[in-house]
Amino acid sequence: MSTDDVAAEDRADWYHDVVSQTVAPHRLVIPDRTAFRARAGVLGIGRIELSRHAHTDHRAWRTERLIRQSDPEHYILALITQGTKGISQSRNDTRADPGDMVFFDTSHPYAAGNPGVDDPVMSLLHIPRDLIRLPADRLDAALGSRLSVRRGIGAVLRQFLMSLETLGAECTPQELQLLERPVLDLVSGVLAQQLDAWDSLPAGTRNQVLLRRIDAFIDHHLANPELTPRAIAAHHHISLRTLHSVFQSCGETVAASIRRRRLERAHADLADPGQACRPVHTIACRWGFTSPAAFSRAFREAYGLSPRELRGSRPG
Numbered sequence: 001m002s003t004d005d006v007a008a009e010d011r012a013d014w015y016h017d018v019v020s021q022t023v024a025p026h027r028l029v030i031p032d033r034t035a036f037r038a039r040a041g042v043l044g045i046g047r048i049e050l051s052r053h054a055h056t057d058h059r060a061w062r063t064e065r066l067i068r069q070s071d072p073e074h075y076i077l078a079l080i081t082q083g084t085k086g087i088s089q090s091r092n093d094t095r096a097d098p099g100d101m102v103f104f105d106t107s108h109p110y111a112a113g114n115p116g117v118d119d120p121v122m123s124l125l126h127i128p129r130d131l132i133r134l135p136a137d138r139l140d141a142a143l144g145s146r147l148s149v150r151r152g153i154g155a156v157l158r159q160f161l162m163s164l165e166t167l168g169a170e171c172t173p174q175e176l177q178l179l180e181r182p183v184l185d186l187v188s189g190v191l192a193q194q195l196d197a198w199d200s201l202p203a204g205t206r207n208q209v210l211l212r213r214i215d216a217f218i219d220h221h222l223a224n225p226e227l228t229p230r231a232i233a234a235h236h237h238i239s240l241r242t243l244h245s246v247f248q249s250c251g252e253t254v255a256a257s258i259r260r261r262r263l264e265r266a267h268a269d270l271a272d273p274g275q276a277c278r279p280v281h282t283i284a285c286r287w288g289f290t291s292p293a294a295f296s297r298a299f300r301e302a303y304g305l306s307p308r309e310l311r312g313s314r315p316g
Contacts, residue, residue: 001018002039002040003015003039008033008034008035009033011033011036011037011038012028012030012036014038015028015030015038015058016028018038019040019053022040022042022051022053022124023076023106023124023126024062024070024071024074024106025070026062026066027060027061027062027066029058029060030058031057031058032057035056036055036057036058037055038055039052039053039054039055040052043164043165043168043169044173044176045168045176045177045179045183046177046180046181047127047128047131047180048126048127048180048183048184049125049126050123050124050161050164050165050168051124051126052121052122052123052165053120053123053124054119054121055120056119057119058113058114059111059112059113059114060113061110061111062106062110062111067108072106072126073106073130074105074127075103075105075126075128075132075139076104076105076106076124076125076126076127077101077102077103077124077127077190078101078122079123079125079161080096080097080098080100080120080122081098081121081122081123081162082118082122083114083119083120083121084114084118085102085114085115085120085122086113086114086115087144088110088111088144089104089108089109089110089143090141090144092142092144094144095115096146099149099158100146100147100149101146101149101154101157101190102144102145102146102147103143103144103191103194104143104144105129105140105143107129108140108143123161125183125187132187132188133188133200133201133202134191134192134195134200134201135195138195139191139195142195145194147191147194149190152193153189153190153212154190154193155216156186156216157187160186164179182208182212185205185208185209185212186209186212188201188209207249210236210246211247211250213236214232214236214243217235218232218258219261222261222262222265222287222288223286223287223288224288225288225290227288228258229244229254229255262287262288262289263287263299263302263303265286265287266287266299266307267302267303267310269283269287270307270311271310276311280292280311283307
C-alpha cells in the first residue's frame with residue numbers, strides 16, 4: 001500500500017485509516033498534508049502480524065479515549081531500519097535509531113514522532129498480549145523502552161525479522177503458520193532477557209530460545225576447528241548434559257550438526273565456479289576441517305563422491 005496511488009489531498013486520511021487497521025486507532029497530526037508520503041504492508045504469521053511502515057513527518061497519539069473505543073490488546077516490537085523514531089509510554093521516553101528495537105503496547109496511552117531529520121522506516125511485530133507468558137506487571141513497566149538486539153538472542157530476532165520481510169511473501173499460509181512458534185519463542189526470550197525474567201518462561205520456550213542462540217553461535221564459528229560441544233556448552237554456561245538434551249528435539253547430535261553444516265558450506269564452495277582455483281584443502285580448512293583425509297572421507301559419506309569428483313562433475 002502506498003500514497004503513490006492516492007490523491008495528495010487524501011493522503012493524510014488514507015494513512016490514518018491504514019494505521020487504524022494495521023496497528024490501532026490513533027490521532028495523527030501531519031504538518032504538511034500535501035507533501036506527505038507513506039508506504040505500508042502487512043504479513044500474517046499465524047496469530048502474529050508483521051507490518052512495515054515508511055512515512056514522512058507526522059506525530060501520533062494513542063489516547064485513553066481511543067483505547068476505550070477500540071483495543072486489539074497487542075504488544076508491539078518496533079525494529080527501526082532507517083531514520084529515527086521517538087516514543088513515550090509509561091514514563092519511558094525513547095529515541096530509537098537504525099538497528100534499535102522499541103517495546104510498547106496498544107493498551108496504554110503513548111505518543112510517537114519523528115525526532116530526526118531522516119524519515120523513519122520500521123517493522124512492527126504485533127503480538128496478542130495473552131501469547132507472552134511473562135509477568136504482566138513487569139512487561140508493563142518496560143513499555144516504551146529500547147530492547148537490546150545488537151547481540152545474542154536479540155540479534156537473532158532482528159535477523160529473523162529481516163529475513164521474514166525479504167522472504168515472507170514467498171511462503172504459503174501454512175508455512176507462515178508454522179513460523180508463529182519460532183517468532184513467539186524469540187520474542188519471549190528477548191523480553192525475558194530484558195526483564196531478567198528467564199525463569200518465568202515455560203520450560204519448552206526456554207529450550208527453544210537456547211537452541212536458537214546455540215544455532216546462531218555454531219553458524220558463526222564453523223571455521224573455528226576448536227568448535228566442540230564442550231566449547232559450546234562453556235560459552236553458554238550450561239553443562240554438556242544440558243546441551244545434548246536441548247539437541248534431542250533436532251534429531252541429530254551436536255557434533256553431527258556441526259559436521260553437517262561444515263560439509264554443506266564446503267559443498268557450496270566446491271560447487272561454486274568462482275572458487276574453482278581454490279585448492280580443496282583450503283576450502284576444507286576454511287570450514288574447520290584440519291585433516292584433508294578426514295574431510296574427504298566425511299564428504300564422500302555425506303554426498304557419495306569425493307570433493308575432487310564433485311568438481312569434476314561440474315559442467316564446463
